[in-house]
Amino acid sequence: MVKELLKGNVAFAEAALRYGLEAYFGYPITPQSEALEHLSGRMLEEGRVFLQAESELGAINMVYGAACSGVRVMTSTSGPGFSLMEEGLSYIAGSEIPVVVVNMMRGGPGLGNIQPSQGDYFLMTKTAGHGDFRPIVLAPASVQEIIDMMGLAFDLAEKYRTLVLIAGDGAIGQMMESAELPPMQPVRKERPAWAVTGAQDRDMNLITSLYLNPDRLEEVNWRLQAKLAVIRENEVRCKEYETADADLLLVAYGTVGRICLSVMREARAQGLKVGLLRPQTLWPFPEKRLLELAGQVRGMLVVEMSAGQMLEDVERAVRGKTPVQFYGRLGGIVPLVDEVAAALRKLDEETSQEK
Amino acid sequence: MKHEEIIFSGFGGQGALFAGQLLAYAGMAEGRQVSWIPSYGPEMRGGTANCTVIVSDDEIGAPIIKNPTSAVVLNLPSMEKYEPLVKPGGVLVVNTSLVEVKSTRADLRVIYVPASDIAGELGNPRMANLVMLGALIAATDIVSLETVGQELGVHLSERQRKWLEPNKAALAKGAELARL
Known part of the structure; x- marks a missing residue:
């Protein structure tokens, strides 16, 4: 493969597509809108799904639905959009389905501005939604690293059936650097056994985050915590x-x-x-x-x-x-x-x- | 180890961002590490548009810097902003078609080029960015002029393709003036 001069937003979008992204739902917001612009053309060229939702609320719930059916799916946004997605992120965590979300952080609070920031650290690592859960949060420092981390993000999300967030910032999104994209990988044909795909000739799969019985919900929570403990033990990365x-x-x-x-x-x-x-x-x-x-x-x-x-x-x-x-x-x-x-x-x- | 940090700055539409990208492409073609980062704030609308390009033999750390080794200023607001910031011993390329003031820095190599006028004579004043880039390359040897010409052929958009040869002439003329 050859090195290309790539803008961060275009690079992570193209990398996701080459890692077998089947569906993207999103809503434009600076400083990550080039990702939507890029995918709006490329996803259709490759016969995949690209849909600009009516808002970030719509987008994350479309992501939730698509992930339940076992397809490789993601969205991307920046701070204000991430705040809107939090309800959906909690449902995704509670339902234990693999989802990848990129947040190109910008100045806040509120509408703030569109310049680079890291003010969403608490939001992403500790309070990505209500209830007891932690997403895996990856932090790229270069265009090459965000390309590589897209593949890692999908792998981790699917390995652990968990939410994976990528914590970028406006500078990573807007910067161009020499970087190498992965080769095009085929879209996965088989659906995971837990996916909701139509229960013909098999038992029904149910994906839910609703457990009205507290004993049952505590059991679910302990299992979730046990999984997070394994992630905590095995997935620490630093340079x-x-x-x-x-x-x-x-x-x-x-x-x-x-x-x-x-x-x-x-x-x-x-x-x-x-x-x-x-x-x-x-x-x-x-x-x-x-x-x-x-x-x-x-x-x-x-x-x-x-x-x-x-x-x-x-x-x-x-x-x-x-x-x-x-x-x-x-x-x-x-x-x-x-x-x-x-x-x-x-x-x-x-x-x-x-x- | 060679490590150059260059700021290109001008009005939106003067091609400061493209000139910077072209330098980054040329650096990459010569096997160097490169980064290009634009200003993308509201100041781009009608104000100055600038970008920072780093060309280095080593892994690039900070992509945003305060004191560049060279600055290419296409208009007066850019001159006022970046002239004081260039590192001592650095290079300042000034578009004298639009910047009538002289630099007061004795510790810089200052290159005065009537870039917009020259570009106009070559057929289109919008090629001033290439005249300026040519002057920068001749003054600094960050990359070879030949590589920049090659990359221009690759990265000029389809719509602008008819301007390839005049753009190459603009590059060469800028380089020639810097060598005088």
Whole structure:
């Protein structure tokens, strides 16, 4: 295959199609609308289903229905649209069906703006809908990574019959980079045994999230939690840069993760032993590895395009074993290398006095 | 290790975004890592449109930067915004057809090109972006002019195909002026 110059939104849409996406339902919203534009043509060319719903509410419920019939299905949106989808996401989680949703985060709350943000971290990792559940949340930092993560997202969603979210941001959606798309894979013909496909010559399948008997619902919940425990144990992913001898650790994901890569390189060039841990899964979170590193470094700096959301997970993970400081920009402002470098110097000065 | 960060900026419609894309395509064709990111906010409507292109031998970190190694400014608002931000020792390419002020930076290599006028003489003032790109390439050697010409042939839209040769001439003229 050859490398192409691809825009993030077009790249994840085309990658999904090549990974066998059979149906897409969505509603346009900046900064991810190019995905709909691309799929509105390509899905029809390939004889698949593309439908622009009347709203995000309509879209997520169409996704829910299609997923119940066992087809590979997804939608994509940005913050305000994601909020509208939450009811449907909870039904999807309660029904334990595989669904993939991309959220290209933008500045909020409310209508906010269309610039890059990471303000939906809580929303995606902790409160994607009512009831006790967690979606798997993947966090790409480049056009190539979002392409690769589309395949991973479908695989994980179907392996665990669970909801998988992709936490992008406006910059990942709008940026063009050289990247390689996967080869076209055939659409899966067979439907999973649990799918609702018409019960001719077999027993009826029932997909529901309604359990009026509390004993039964508790049983269902414990089974769901047992599955999430397996995911928590097996599906943590993160990328480490120069952590082996690090005295200080940067922790950041997505676009901010790669900005911190530049910060790390500059700091290293000045003789400061800095490492970077970039979570590729926000849930499950790389907490074990962070706890290990907490015993090695003299401090951590968490950087986000939010007021400090992943920060809470880092603090929880390191259990007070190392100082954790924070630098964030809000409202669609992307932190620049110089600003983060200044925050890193402050951490360096404050922690070198202690030891 | 070579690592160049270039901002292209102008009015919407002046082709700043396309010139940046063309540089990214050329960088990719020469086996380098590239990223291209546009401003996509409301300022694009009638205001300045800009993009940041990074061409590097290494995995690209921050795709959004404050201080570019080069800036290509197609109009006065772009000059005012980016002239102060170019890194010392960097390159500033100025479209003198629309920017009448001179740079006050003594620590830059400043290239003045009457790009819109030259493009007009070659048949279409909208090719000013290619004149400017030619001047940038000649001044920096980020990629070869030949590669840019090749990529132009590949990526010029069907509708614009008749402008391929004039566009190549615009590139060459910009490069020639930068070498003077």
